[in-house]
Amino acid sequence: MALLPALLLLLLPLAALAVALAAVLLGLPSYDIPPGVNQPAKLRLVLAVLLGTAALGKILEKTGLCSQITFGRYVRQGRKLGVDPKLFIQDLQFNKVPVRVYQPKATSDGRRRDTYEKVCRYISRESESVVVSVQYRLAPEHKYPAAYEDCLNATIHFMKNIEHYGVDPANVIVCGDSAGGNLAAAVSQTLAGRSDLPRLRAQILIYPGLQALDFNLPSYQQNRGVPLLFRERAAFFALQYLNGDALHMQEVLEGSHIPPDMRLKYRKWVSPDNIPEKFKVRGVKPLRPTDFIAEVYETVKRFCEPNLCPLLAEDAIVHQLPESFILTCEYDVLRDDGLLYKKRLEDNGVRVTWYHLEDGFHGIISLYDYCGFSFPAGKRGLDSVVSFLKSL
Known part of the structure; x- marks a missing residue:
């Protein structure tokens, strides 16, 4: 599949944020964050970003822009x-x-x-x-x-x-x-x-x-x-x-x-x-x-x-x-x-x-x-x- 175009790269932060917020509202209650885990609120935020990345990756794959795996690896690279x-x-x-x-x-x-x-x-x-x-x-x-x-x-x-x-x-x-x-x-x-x-x-x-x-x-x-x-x-x-x-x-x-x-x-x-x-x-x-x-x-x-x-x-x-x-x-x-x-x-x-x-x-x-x-x-x-x- 084609590489991510430059315009899409500019839009990714906003799109990822929107999907991450949706993940917080819709998906997170079903996941288990034990009370003894390190900084549970921050971990919940990390999970939201991961769920958002996965959801956006599926969208990009369906549109033919890139595969979900390629997008996930790109995001995990960080700055x-x-x-x-x-x-x-x-x-x-x-x-x-x-x-x-x-x-x-x-x-x-x-x-x-x-x-x-x-x-x-x-x-x-x-x-x-x-x-x-x-x-x-x-x-x-x-x-x-x-x-x-x-x-x-x-x-x-x-x-x-x-x-x-x-x-x-x-x-x-x-x-x-x-x-x-x-x-x-x-x-x-x-x-x-x-x-x-x-x-x-x-x-x-x-x-x-x-x-x-x-x-x-x-x-x-x-x-x-x-x-x-x-x-x-x-x-x-x-x-x-x-x-x-x-x-x-x-x-x-x-x-x-x-x-x-x-x-x-x-x-x-x-x-x-x-x-x-x-x-x-x-x-x-x-x-x-x-x-x-x-x-x-x-x-x-x-x-x-x-x-x-x-x-x-x-x-x-x-x-x-x-x-x-x-x-x-x-x-x-x-x-x-x-x-x-x-x-x-x-x-x-x-x-x-x-x-x-x-x-x-x-x-x-x-x-x-x-x-x-x-x-x-x-x-x-x-x-x-x-x-x-x-x-x-």
Whole structure:
């Protein structure tokens, strides 16, 4: 579809505001903003903008001006940042994968490296790290394993050419948030047994999505209607990444997509029994088993691959993983993915630093310094990442 014309760009702020106001009046009462969440009024405003953006994107798609996905990505980019006097920033290609490299202009020798899609400038500046943001191919245009392969290839390229960036080979770190946390975990597992590359110093996983077997874990039940990631959207995005569409989403939400024997095999790792009781006080409803549908499984069976769902990796891989930092948010459907992986790592002797935002929600860190939508809890979470980096 055609790119957005200049005239439309001038009208977008007013149109988006109008649609956002309509979303406040019509849509928001049906969404759950728990009383303990960080700054609920501001979060409601963020949700209104997101709903407005989605509604306007549908209008633009119907008129043929641009696709809803293109418009959503355009809005999420936010304002273009100016030059940062403390950073040297380059757009490069690592093994044909576009990356953006952030390097502090004045720093000590033996700098660290951090693969992170968002708030890269802050992390690079505050931790005096070289940060490489991998611009991996996006779903649904590019299905699994495109994004994983891009991240893996870019990481390997960097590690093989590390001398060009003044980075200590012993201080290479992978990092990601949400879907990026999934990719960072998958890359870390793939590199765990490589003897031809430096060993990763650490992995940083910020509210990562790590499994697609069970969308009824306690956090998925408790936070199903909490922005910025709803339970249904978590399944939607997983299916979009896997197949480029969201067919059979209801069956996946109900759990009909995994054979009983496979569900039993992975229950030792993916089970509410492995979630500490204090995270169940907001209520967990026992669910009756659903009938397995073989036809659905055939379309999603790659959900059982560790490169797509890292929580399912075998112990032989997990125990080789580097020191880890995991950040979780109380009001996040993906909270339990992080908690389950924390347990798996610790059970396999991997040192884990865990930081939990009691008043946080999914995506809170990515809102740091974004159009006035920052949250104090997000800044605390971001600073915890920086502190971890400095401690290594």
